[in-house]
Amino acid sequence: MASELLDTVQSKLSKASKELKDLADIPKIKGMPMLLGNITSHDNEFQESIEDLEVMWEDVKNLIHYFFCSDCNKFISTKYYDSVEKKIRCRCGKLKYEWKI
Ligand SMILES: [Zn+2]
Secondary structure, eight states: OOHHHHHHHHHHHHHHHHHHHHHHHHHHHHTTTSSSSSHHHHHHTTOOOHHHHHHHHHHHHHHHHEEEEETTTOOOOOOEEEEETTTEEESSSSEEEOOOO
């Protein structure tokens, strides 16, 4: 489930990068109604509005922008880890965050 995936990312960031953890604000994404379990399937009174979806999509896009570089079309990865600066980065280096390995 999405919320479990976010938990995994959050706990990894807690250990590896306070900088990225603070930027990404995963708890905000996790607090979204659509990710709070089975509200939509079991509660008929719950109605998602287009506005809610738009707000959620903006937040998700903002989150992804911290991990995905539109310049080199790569996610940040330990593959590009800078062992001198101790930072994780994307391929071109535009995105760069402190990272403990
Ligand atoms: Zn890049």
